[in-house]
Amino acid sequence: MPSPASMPAWQALADHHRAAADIHLRDLLADDDRTRNLTFALGGLCLDLSKNRLTDTTLALLLDLAVARGLPARRDAMAAGEAVNETENRAALHMALRARAEDGFAVGGRPVHGEIQAVLDHMADFVAGVENGTRTGATGKAFRDVITIGIGGSDQGPRLACRALAPYRRRGLTPRFVSNVDATDLTEALHACDPETALIIVSSKTFTTSETMTNAMTARRWLTEALDSDAVAKHFCAVTSNDAAARDFGITDDALFDFWDWVGGRYSVWSAIGLPLALTAGMEVFRDFLAGARDMDRHFLEAPLAENLPVLLALAGIWNRNFEGAAAHAVLPYDQLLDGLPDYLQQLEMESNGKAVDRDGAAVTQPTAPVVFGQAGTNGQHAFYQLLHQGTDLVSADFIAAVEPAHPAGDHHDKLLANFLAQPAALARGRKAGPGVPPHKVFAGNRPTTSILLDRLDPHGLGMLLALYEHKVFVQGVIWNVNSFDQFGVELGKELAGPLTGALTQGTEPAGLDASTRSLLDRIRRVRDGGGRP
Ligand code: F6P
Numbered sequence: 001m002p003s004p005a006s007m008p009a010w011q012a013l014a015d016h017h018r019a020a021a022d023i024h025l026r027d028l029l030a031d032d033d034r035t036r037n038l039t040f041a042l043g044g045l046c047l048d049l050s051k052n053r054l055t056d057t058t059l060a061l062l063l064d065l066a067v068a069r070g071l072p073a074r075r076d077a078m079a080a081g082e083a084v085n086e087t088e089n090r091a092a093l094h095m096a097l098r099a100r101a102e103d104g105f106a107v108g109g110r111p112v113h114g115e116i117q118a119v120l121d122h123m124a125d126f127v128a129g130v131e132n133g134t135r136t137g138a139t140g141k142a143f144r145d146v147i148t149i150g151i152g153g154s155d156q157g158p159r160l161a162c163r164a165l166a167p168y169r170r171r172g173l174t175p176r177f178v179s180n181v182d183a184t185d186l187t188e189a190l191h192a193c194d195p196e197t198a199l200i201i202v203s204s205k206t207f208t209t210s211e212t213m214t215n216a217m218t219a220r221r222w223l224t225e226a227l228d229s230d231a232v233a234k235h236f237c238a239v240t241s242n243d244a245a246a247r248d249f250g251i252t253d254d255a256l257f258d259f260w261d262w263v264g265g266r267y268s269v270w271s272a273i274g275l276p277l278a279l280t281a282g283m284e285v286f287r288d289f290l291a292g293a294r295d296m297d298r299h300f301l302e303a304p305l306a307e308n309l310p311v312l313l314a315l316a317g318i319w320n321r322n323f324e325g326a327a328a329h330a331v332l333p334y335d336q337l338l339d340g341l342p343d344y345l346q347q348l349e350m351e352s353n354g355k356a357v358d359r360d361g362a363a364v365t366q367p368t369a370p371v372v373f374g375q376a377g378t379n380g381q382h383a384f385y386q387l388l389h390q391g392t393d394l395v396s397a398d399f400i401a402a403v404e405p406a407h408p409a410g411d412h413h414d415k416l417l418a419n420f421l422a423q424p425a426a427l428a429r430g431r432k433a434g435p436g437v438p439p440h441k442v443f444a445g446n447r448p449t450t451s452i453l454l455d456r457l458d459p460h461g462l463g464m465l466l467a468l469y470e471h472k473v474f475v476q477g478v479i480w481n482v483n484s485f486d487q488f489g490v491e492l493g494k495e496l497a498g499p500l501t502g503a504l505t506q507g508t509e510p511a512g513l514d515a516s517t518r519s520l521l522d523r524i525r526r527v528r529d530g531g532g533r534p
Contacts, residue, residue, distance in 0.1 A: 001070075001481050003358070003365040004322075009065040016061055017323045025053050025428040025446050040309050042299050044455035045464050047309050051428045052316045052396075052448040053324065062315035063305050065479065071305070074478045079301055081107040081262070085485035086359060091262040092485045094470065095297045097270035098290035098463070103298075107262050119258055119272050124283045126237070126255070126275075130173070130199065131282075138231035143199040144172060147189055148276045149215045150203030151179040154239070156347050157269025157466075158203070158276040160340040161289065164462050167337075167406050168281040175280045178219075181211040186218055195226035195235070202238045203273055205265055207245035210494070216249065239272045264485050266347050267470060285459045292463025300471045310471030313450065317472065318479055320396040320448050322366050330388065330397035331374035334420035337406055337457055342374030345469055352473045352484040359481050368480045370396070377401075378419050389427060389443055397449045399424050400465070404456040424449040 004010050028034060029050065038050035038059070054062075078084045081091045093112065096105035101113045129135030130143055137143060148158055155177055162175040169175075176189045190198075200219050204212045223235055229250075237255035238246040246256050257272035269277075270290055278286040300310050320326040329349075331342040353369035375383065377399070388395050401420040405413035430445020431437060452468075454461045477484030499510035503521060513521070525531075 001358070001360060003362070004065070004069060004479055004481065005365045007065070007068055009061065009068040013058075013061045013065060013319075013323060016058060020053075020055070020058070023053065023055075025051060025448070026430065028053065028055065029428055040307065040312060042309055043295060043464065044461055045309070045468070046451075046453040047313060047468075048451040048453070049312060049316050051424050052320065052450060053446060054316065054319055058319060059306075059312070059315070062319060063311075065318070066305055066311060066315060066475070069479050069481070071311070071475060071478050075301065075474070078474065079105070081105060081109075081112075085264070085483060087483055087486045087488070090485070092264060092267065093260075093262045094264070094267035094270055095294075095301075097263065098293040098297065098467075100294065103294075107260075112260075112262075115258075115260075120287075122257060123272055123275060123278050123286075126257075127278050127283050130279060131170075136234070137196050137198070138227050138234040139196045141196045142172070144197040145174050145176055145193040146199050146201065146276055146279050147176045147178060147193065147219070148201045148203055149178045149186075149212055149219060150201075150239075150273075151209060151211045152347060152351075153265025153268050154203040154205060154209075154212070154273055155179040156266070156340070156344045158274055160338075160344045160466075161269055161274060161277045161462065162280055163340050164337045164457060165277065165281050165285060165289070165459055168285045168459065170280060170282060173280045175276050177276075178215050179211065181214050183218070186215045190219065190222050195223050195231075198223070198235060199279070200236050201275055202236065202240070202246070202249070202251070203275075204239075205241050205259065205263075205268065207238070207240045207242035207249075210497070220250070237275070239275055266351055267485075269466070281459075288459035289463040292460035292465075293467035294463075295460075296464045296467035296471065300467075310468050311475050313468065314472040314475035314479070316448075316450060317370075317396070317476055320394075321370050324394060324396070324448060326394045326396040326448065327367070327370055328393065328395045329370040329372050330380075330384075330395055331372060332377050332380055332397055332399050332423075333374070334377035334399060334401040334416055335406070335457055336376055338400060339376040341400065342372070344466075345374075346372045348469060349473055351487045351490070353477050353480065353482055354489065355480075355482040357482070359483050364480060364482065366480070368482055369476070377423070378416065381419065381423065385423065388447060394447065397424070397427070397447075398452060399449055400452045400454075402454040402457040402461070406457060420451075424451055 035050040037056055040047045078092055081093050083089050084092050091107045093105055093107055096112050097116055099105050105112055133142055159177045178186045178189045202216045220232060223231055232250035233252045236251050238251045239257045240246050241259050241261055243256060259268060259271040263271050270293060274286055300308060305311050331345050333341045349369050349372045355368055356364055358364050399420055401417060427447035427449055428445055430443035433442045474484055502508040503510050
């Protein structure tokens with residue numbers, strides 16, 4: 001496939017961008033019709049693109065680009081279970097996990113609904129057992145803590161969902177998450193728990209990830225030292241596509257939940273990887289979460305491109321990244337319960353589209369994923385917004401809020417929403433120089449933002465929101481012609497860490513170290529050996 005930048009549709013956008021160089025958001029935002037035309041909704045989710053520096057013409061040209069890049073066909077190929085993850089020869093069928101039977105998802109022609117439902121039924125049985133007390137710890141006590149050990153996609157999704165839906169949490173079960181191989185993470189979690197009442201989920205698609213297996217083995221030792229080795233079968237469960245390794249670990253089949261190679265880690269919260277949410281908030285909440293995502297999927301698959309929320313969000317991102325030149329993108333949830341969203345989207349966007357080689361193996365000729373970062377509003381306002389408003393780099397941003405508060409208290413939510421409204425308005429409009437406005441008080445404005453407003457942050461709304469972003473990332477991958485479903489960029493560091501672990505634990509001498517790494521390794525060894533610093 002030709003590079004996007006070599007296509008007439010791209011050139012048309014570049015020409016349009018040059019012609020529109022002097023247009024300021026301040027002026028665009030005076031037009032009510034434009035705002036109406038650039039505001040879209042699906043159920044309880046509203047997407048306002050009008051604070052991006054684009055016009056109806058821009059959008060029309062971006063839609064032409066999407067068609068020229070073959071978006072409808074690529075989308076349909078993903079939905080048809082084709083191996084759209086070409087480097088790993090796998091489908092990317094996370095949509096099937098939240099589908100109904102009539103949606104008819106299949107991989108390689110084989111329907112998958114039945115096996116997905118079987119895992120959901122297994123989850124429902126397991127959750128019911130924990131709830132009704134037929135499934136307890138080894139000493140017969142009810143579980144009180146659910147400790148999930150996983151990393152990356154096996155951690156971020158359930159961590160975010162449990163946090164975001166904390167108001168739906170049942171009494172008595174506390175979700176905890178351990179991901180870092182730094183023992184502080186596990187130690188702090190275990191200190192807060194009693195082995196007799198701890199249920200430990202090892203979440204790992206491969207069941208080989210170093211951080212996860214190191215934490216799982218230490219947790220198993222903690223448990224067996226407090227109880228006995230038979231307790232493993234009662235206190236551990238696993239979510240994995242490597243059943244054999246989970247069984248070797250001591251996990252019994254009744255506590256072993258499958259997922260499939262066609263579910264990528266960062267797209268897996270909809271599978272049994274979501275078990276922490278199902279356990280702590282209940283199966284009904286988990287199913288509502290799936291239903292919200294399905295609503296977004298149906299919309300993505302069926303709505304015309306010009307009304308399609310994930311497509312439009314993606315295209316606004318392409319405009320900001322490739323034409324406006326924003327190298328960073330801020331995720332700014334004005335909702336404390338979504339404080340994990342920046343981390344979640346950081347993995348989703350940067351691991352999916354942080355790529356410099358296209359699907360044909362050629363070097364890309366335009367920037368791909370921006371650096372994604374963020375923080376819950378209003379905290380970020382008192383940290384990095386200075387740069388968003390007056391810094392030298394353009395940063396695009398998504399502002400996300402819910403109309404209904406999770407915790408109504410006085411005027412807190414009014415103040416929160418006032419900031420959610422004020423910040424994008426300030427970024428867009430800026431403040432001109434003039435009498436009483438010295439240079440350091442001037443705001444150039446013209447800083448592009450998107451506002452996403454949920455009626456409420458409930459399981460359905462969260463499902464819609466996360467699926468919106470999944471499809472946005474997919475659409476951008478299609479425009480850039482990168483494979484959004486592999487992540488070979490994480491491999492090299494892992495490979496180098498192997499011999500360095502040996503060097504630190506057994507004193508072996510890794511070959512081929514560069515001078516800087518060798519010097520740091522030597523310093524660690526000298527300080528450890530009490531030999532002092534050089
Ligand atoms: O960071 C690389 C990665 O492969 C992620 O894509 C994945 O979500 C994570 O590691 C965890 O992998 P696993 O679920 O196999 O432990």
